[in-house]
Amino acid sequence: MINLFVRSLWNRRSTAVLTIFSISISVTLLLGVENIRQGVRGSFSSAVSGTDIIVGARGGSLQLLLYSIFRIGNAPNNLSWESYIEFNNDKRVKWTIPISLGDSHRGFRVLGTNQNYFKYFRYGSKKKLGFSKGKSFSKLFDAVIGSEVARNLNYQLNEDIIIAHGTGNKSFLKHDDRPFKVVGILRPTGTPVDQTVHVSLEGITAMHIDWESGAPPMEGESLSSEDILKRDLKSEEITSFLIGLKSKIHVFSLQREINTYKEEPLSAIMPGVALQELWNILRTAETGLRVISWFVLFTGLLGMLTALLSGLNERRREMAILRSVGAGPSTISFLLIFEAVFLTFTGILFGLCFLYITLFVSRPLLETYFGLFLPINPPSFKDLFLLGGIILAAMFMGVIPAFKAYRQSLVDGMTIRL
């Protein structure tokens, strides 16, 4: 019987392969969308933890979160060093991490900060940054690079790097007169930290010391690196800063104080709340994607049903022969249902293979270009439940041609009508 089934299907292999293919594509899409959705959420949520408040120039809270943590987009404005010091010295504040953005190195953002970054910054489940090689910056032109920067550009310790003014890969203005030296490489975190070049705030200032309103110094007027070292390199402004509080109780009062700060228009946000806002925006897109992938699955199953039903007329003779050698109508119906289930099951298996191959292939690309870290997990309980549901749906779809074949073989009996 199984032999019969296999041989019969093999005889119609081109249709069967196409059916399996269309089902596997839809399964890949369905699970892929789910996987990417979770990956995006996971990588966004794990990018920052332990930070109570993020402060930046007055603007949208989502924008502030995106540029300060995810290096997406640019800050509308900077904030003054004085404001930073003011809140840094507040007695409720345990630590602050200043962040100065605006430059890049071959497409990777450059972030100016201080030692607090390596001491207090947390990601994932309160994990601390660690060095895989080297140490933190101590000299003016020292740089610490994220793991992805090192891997992608194949950088080792003591490499000289030139930082470009502005962001983007093709910046024409380069700070090539003041190269930085890689002194440390961070361990992979699966967060935007991996894609970042970290330098000291003083380094950032030094780079721009003789620049005027965004333009490089005229030829012959630029200061040598030795001269710069003698100067006072206190920052005048930074892009944003992160705050860790001694006690969470003060979150709301401090946030309100910052938002109503008289000296300068500032915005203070809580990362969790801003993330929630992000989810709300993404939800529509997610739902759209999910609806599309459901439709693709539906189309796949419908395609199978079409193939089974149109095959039925051609197979009428086959059914009559089987019937004449003793197969009952129930056996024939069973063959059809089994075929539907078999095609779907095989489609699902291939779909899973496609999915994992795609994930493995696309993971480095997503990581490099979007800073998206997709965890590759075995199918979750929910996925299996979903796949089981698909098989069940296929079984119900198989019932339609099976019922038709049952009726047909009852009426046709053993005579073969042509």
Next chain:
Amino acid sequence: MAETILDFKNVCFSWKNSGRELLNLPELLVNQHDHVFLQGPSGSGKSTLLALVGGILVSESGTLQVLGTEIKSLSSSARDSFRVDHIGLTFQLFNLLPYLSIEENVILPLSFSKIRSKRAGRTKVDQVKEAQRLLKALGLGEQLAEKSPVTELSVGQQQRVAAARALIGNPELIIADEPTSALDADLRHSFLDLLFSECKKAGSTLLFVSHDSSLSELFKKKFSMNEINIIKN
């Protein structure tokens, strides 16, 4: 006294929805080892009669005994297994599954019938040997040795494969429904000769159905649908 294979009395059949009577047989009797020729033009109720013998259709009234079993008393699945256990069938055309080999087509009924499977051989190997023996006896030794796909066989060769399939496992009754209509006159006779001798060896009763009365001289016992069916179309 030979055993009765078919014993139909006062069998009436009509489709439920049309109500028109198709068949009304006062009596039809076939004994064991008979070679019976059943002649009738199309539309004379031949197919309906065969469907009744095979248990595909059931009449509302009368006695429908096949091999001493009242077909009407069986459930539809019991009728299916009764058919494969005791009846071998061949059709006019397209008897074979194109995706199976010659031997696999022949042993196909054995996977649905324990009785015939047992008679054909204890093991699968024995059964395939029995199939090969039948095929060789029917003159298909060459095609067998070449492992020709069934789709490459001529119509006459396909009919002989179908005959081998009907004969395997020695069913009590062989029904051949217009098996020679696609063959030319020479082939018809040689096919019939082979069928007769193999039925004799197997001890099977043969019910041969055809619209072509020129073959009737080869049979001792003849029925004409026009005579046994009292409904005239």
